Amino acid sequence: MIIIHVEDYFDPTAGYQINELLFAGKGSDDDVYLITSNDMSPFHKNHSIKADEDFEKNTGIKIIRLDVYLKFSSRIILKGLFKTIKQINPHLVYMHGIGDFKDLILFRAKRKYEIVRDCHMSWVASQNRFRMLYYTLFRKIFAPIINNTDKYAKIFALGDEEYQYLTNLGISQSKIDYLRHGYNDAIMYYDHAARASIRKEYGFEDSDVVISYIGKFNKSKRPDIVFDIIDNIDKSVIDEFKLKLLFIGPKENQYMQNTFGAKLKQMEDKIKIIVDSSKPFNELRKYYSASDICIFPKETSLSSIHAQICGCPVIMENHVSNNERVVKKDNLFEVNNLNQATDILKRIIERKEYLKKDDTPNLFNDREYKNQVEKLRKLI
The missing domain is CATH 3.40.50.2000 (Glycogen Phosphorylase B;)
Structure with missing residues (x-):
């Protein structure tokens, strides 16, 4: 054919x-x-x-x-x-x-x-x-x-x-x-070996809880909102659960200078933050596998499916498109309700819902x- x-x-x-x-x-x-x-x-x-x-x-x-x-x-x-x-x-x-x-x-x-x-x-x-x-x-x-x-x-x-x-x-x-x-499934899957190597590369320990945003950095996707969600969490909780932040993706210069950069400086003393460049698509499973939780704070993203295939709970806005893609519906927060987003993140952390499981891919057959x-x- x-x-x-x-x-x-x-x-x-x-x-x-x-x-x-x-x-x-x-x-x-x-x-x-x-x-x-x-x-x-x-x-x-x-x-x-x-x-x-x-x-x-x-x-x-x-x-x-x-x-x-x-x-x-x-x-x-x-x-x-x-x-x-x-x-x-x-x-x-x-x-x-x-x-x-x-x-x-x-x-x-x-x-x-x-x-x-x-x-x-x-x-x-x-x-x-x-x-x-x-x-x-x-x-x-x-x-x-x-x-x-x-x-x-x-x-x-x-x-x-x-x-x-x-x-x-x-x-x-x-x-x-x-x-x-x-x-x-030949490209996206949980990669145990890559998890260990990527976390070592970034200086993350096995016991750290790595919260990631992997995607575009611009005024539509607003990864800076992740800082606002984390800022609602007490420093004692961040230290107790050893929370870390990882940001990966292509960056729009004006957005980085005017929005993301300012919040990054404010948060650096509160939590360890890694900001890295974009990665080839066929390598992204390694970074999802190295992550524990992924947050996509605005709009919708195909990355939400990829993150879940690699075992990460996903936190997103409650849109129709996100509702059909996110397995756990109680991980969706109402648009602009960052207090709710923070509560969801704390629940996932405290209940250890981020521990890797093998059943998520079956839900996307x-x-x-x-x-x-x-x-x-x-x-x-």
């Missing part, structure tokens, strides 16, 4: 859904291609030919990068996209995302190949001031074609909020299916990406 993924922006070193789906297909008999752009601006880096080559070697897929013909906000038109697809002659084309220029294919004759789309958008992230106008236009122009033709075989929702988003765009429930955010690849193949 020949499968093409189309993703406007692609970083081969990241851990997004597209990366993990491509990893999950390794070793199959399928010929898999990824068509994407040369634009790396969303990742704040330049295109690396070597990174592409390494990804191709590790996954067995072929990356094709096209020039950008037109860019409006973050939406782009890839130069020669459909000509390139025709030359490959695929069975299935998976166009990631929806509500972009690729939807213009709906006004053309049905293709010989099956087309599927997906939705990554949730109400938490959908804050554009023109969104209501966009919803209205999509419902009136695009949704009727999607619902009344087979030009799109299926549109996948990556979660419950994404499902709600699609229905609010006017897309019929009969056209929507789930392909939930998940993990690849339906999210394992190799199973999801099989779901895609059955569409043909």
Whole structure:
């Protein structure tokens, strides 16, 4: 089978859904291609030919990068996209995302190949001031074609909020299916050996309770809020349970200078803090394994699944997307209620709920990406 993924922006070193789906297909008999752009601006880096080559070697897929013909906000038109697809002659084309220029294919004759789309958008992230106008236009122009033709075989929702988003765009429930955010069990798992080596590298003792934030450092994700949660805990408790903080991820300079840096200086005398750079995605299991508890204080994050797969209780805001991803629902705090977040953290620590267990991965079996690849193949 020949499968093409189309993703406007692609970083081969990241851990997004597209990366993990491509990893999950390794070793199959399928010929898999990824068509994407040369634009790396969303990742704040330049295109690396070597990174592409390494990804191709590790996954067995072929990356094709096209020039950008037109860019409006973050939406782009890839130069020669459909000509390139025709030359490959695929069975299935998976166009990631929806509500972009690729939807213009709906006004053309049905293709010989099956087309599927997906939705990554949730109400938490959908804050554009023109969104209501966009919803209205999509419902009136695009949704009727999607619902009344087979030009799109299926549109996948990556979660419950994404499902709600699609229905609010006017897309019929009969056209929507789930392909939930998940993990690849060849990449994400509890790594006992890595736990010992990483903790030794950072100077953490076996008896320390390491509380981590692993993700982007910016004004949307707000890892500085972890300091506010910890600041509500008495110094005597921090010392008694030997609490430590670990922060890992790519950093937005202005946010670090204006927000995170100031709080870091205030907290340095209260608790040991390690702030490290971002790590390759396929190495992140080592850092989750070395952690005891993970806090993602704002919005939602795919990292919450990865952290739990590696045995960490996760503390997050009580959004629909987080509710479906976090195994222990009483680890969710109401939005901006940091006192509640602190109470949750103290409960986990005092009851030793952070001790590593083996049952968490079993709760996410339906999210394992190799199973999801099989779901895609059955569409043909």
